[in-house]
Amino acid sequence: MCNSNSLERKTALITGCNRGIGKEILSLFVSEGASIIACVRKETPDFISFISELSLKYAVSIELLVFDISNEEEIKAAMKSLVQKKVKIDILVNNAGIATGAFLQMTSMKQLREVFQINFFSHVLITQLVSRIMLKEKKGCIINMGSIAGLENFAGYTAYGSSKAALMCFTKTIARELAPYNIRVNSIAPGLTDTGMAGQMEDKAWKEMVGRSDLNRLGDPKEIAELALFLASDKSSFITGQIIRADGGM
Ligand SMILES: NC(=O)c1ccc[n+]([C@@H]2O[C@H](COP(=O)([O-])OP(=O)(O)OC[C@H]3O[C@@H](n4cnc5c(N)ncnc54)[C@H](OP(=O)(O)O)[C@@H]3O)[C@@H](O)[C@H]2O)c1
Numbered sequence: 001m002c003n004s005n006s007l008e009r010k011t012a013l014i015t016g017c018n019r020g021i022g023k024e025i026l027s028l029f030v031s032e033g034a035s036i037i038a039c040v041r042k043e044t045p046d047f048i049s050f051i052s053e054l055s056l057k058y059a060v061s062i063e064l065l066v067f068d069i070s071n072e073e074e075i076k077a078a079m080k081s082l083v084q085k086k087v088k089i090d091i092l093v094n095n096a097g098i099a100t101g102a103f104l105q106m107t108s109m110k111q112l113r114e115v116f117q118i119n120f121f122s123h124v125l126i127t128q129l130v131s132r133i134m135l136k137e138k139k140g141c142i143i144n145m146g147s148i149a150g151l152e153n154f155a156g157y158t159a160y161g162s163s164k165a166a167l168m169c170f171t172k173t174i175a176r177e178l179a180p181y182n183i184r185v186n187s188i189a190p191g192l193t194d195t196g197m198a199g200q201m202e203d204k205a206w207k208e209m210v211g212r213s214d215l216n217r218l219g220d221p222k223e224i225a226e227l228a229l230f231l232a233s234d235k236s237s238f239i240t241g242q243i244i245r246a247d248g249g250m
Contacts, residue, residue: 151243175240210248224246
């Protein structure tokens with residue numbers, strides 16, 4: 001979709017990039033020349049050796065930033081450390097997330113708050129802090145990982161679907177606020193994609209969800225990463241405030 005090295009001289013901060021869709025975005029961005037601030041909840045030897053190999057292969061810097069996005073103080077401390085080091089961030093990918101499925105009567109307020117903290121509030125806070133860096137540069141690109149669960153009606157998604165709907169509304173709102181500063185903001189709304197998250201679902205539920213798509217299959221995380229690359233690159237320079245579906249046709 002993009003020329004090689006379309007992200008050369010750009011730095012991308014990606015949350016939840018140790019596995020699933022985030023890991024594919026990390027790998028693709030690196031192969032396109034981006035330096036990365038790789039945000040993960042835990043430092044593991046496997047991930048360290050994965051990013052070390054990638055960094056060597058593509059001769060780019062990959063810096064590890066460890067924090068739990070369910071903890072506001074950890075988010076603030078992590079972002080403060082970037083400001084102190086005067087790190088420039090061109091691309092922010094708010095990707096980390098959790099999925100829960102439960103019918104309304106089975107959804108506790110505690111569970112609802114936990115899902116909103118991880119899928120929505122954390123991203124708002126990270127975006128507030130990172131966009132300050134972008135505002136100074138008068139350029140930037142923000143990608144929020146939404147979901148078709150925030151657009152379509154699926155029973156059992158009171159917490160997850162509502163948190164993703166909030167994130168996608170946030171995308172449109174701040175796209176308008178940040179456009180005067182040359183900062184573009186878009187959301188990707190993936191359909192069911194072949195990661196650990198989809199693996200958690202019961203067979204019946206995921207077959208039903210996949211069956212609603214025209215292509216009648218799971219998405220590959222690489223297909224979502226390709227869309228993220230397009231949105232992060234200058235190829236999409238006239239696109240902002242959009243929710244772009246990658247859902248196999250729903
Ligand atoms: N897969 C799908 O079908 C699908 C569909 C639509 C949208 N999405 C969205 O796409 C994004 C990526 O999902 P995925 O499918 O790649 O899921 P995944 O394989 O379950 O990965 C989720 C990522 O989020 C991180 N994360 C979760 N809670 C965290 C916390 N408290 N602090 C820091 N990191 C945390 C995980 O870190 P740990 O490894 O430490 O847990 C992991 O890196 C999510 O926002 C998800 O909602 C996925």
